[in-house]
Amino acid sequence: xxxxxxxxxxxxxxxxxxxxxxxxxxxxxxxxxxxxxxxxxxxxxxxxxxxxxxxxxxxxxxxxxxxxxxxxxxxxxxxxxxxxxxxxxxxxxxxxxxxxxxxxxxxxxxxxxxxxxxxxxxxxxxxxxxxxxxxxxxxxxxxxxxxxxxxxxxxxxxxxxxxxxxxxxxxxxxxxxxxxxxxxxxxxxxxxxxxxxxxxxxx
Numbered sequence: 001x002x003x004x005x006x007x008x009x010x011x012x013x014x015x016x017x018x019x020x021x022x023x024x025x026x027x028x029x030x031x032x033x034x035x036x037x038x039x040x041x042x043x044x045x046x047x048x049x050x051x052x053x054x055x056x057x058x059x060x061x062x063x064x065x066x067x068x069x070x071x072x073x074x075x076x077x078x079x080x081x082x083x084x085x086x087x088x089x090x091x092x093x094x095x096x097x098x099x100x101x102x103x104x105x106x107x108x109x110x111x112x113x114x115x116x117x118x119x120x121x122x123x124x125x126x127x128x129x130x131x132x133x134x135x136x137x138x139x140x141x142x143x144x145x146x147x148x149x150x151x152x153x154x155x156x157x158x159x160x161x162x163x164x165x166x167x168x169x170x171x172x173x174x175x176x177x178x179x180x181x182x183x184x185x186x187x188x189x190x191x192x193x194x195x196x197x198x199x200x201x202x203x
Contacts, residue, residue, distance in 0.1 A: 021077030031070045043078050069155055095173060097180035100165040101188040104196045107162040111137045111154050113191060123191040
């Protein structure tokens with residue numbers, strides 16, 4: 001009797017794109033209209049695996065009309081899914097810490113809390129940073145005391161809410177990434193306490 005080949009091994013489970021990207025399917029679909037699976041399919045079809053970060057971002061923004069904020073989320077998520085960077089790492093190999101927070105105040109109050117040095121010291125402390133460039137209500141570029149760059153991006157969330165995203169770049173390693181993510185999380189919490197202090201039992 002002719003021998004038969006062994007049965008094929010079970011198919012591997014589908015990749016968990018959301019975990020690899022560092023953002024849920026629900027979040028990316030709500031803001032861009034597509035899940036991670038759909039984005040990976042579309043970008044693979046376009047040959048984006050071999051493109052630079054800037055080229056991928058331009059393609060997502062121009063072809064699919066995704067706002068700049070979410071263009072970066074799609075681009076970075078795709079790069080992580082394809083193994084082009086780790087979470088906390090840029091395409092060139094350098095490490096960065098990212099932190100984002102929504103505040104229950106309008107953008108007109110959030111942006112000055114970063115740009116005005118007197119207000120900034122109230123929640124950030126006496127950090128000897130340098131403001132390199134600033135576009136009111138949109139972005140700021142800073143140099144940290146150790147020479148590492150910090151990028152800030154601001155977004156209005158309606159009339160009464162706003163959001164800031166912090167990207168602290170050129171960190172030494174993963175340990176520095178975790179340390180600065182914790183630091184920025186604590187500082188943004190302090191900023192929230194200053195801008196919108198909780199009701200401490202007042203009636």
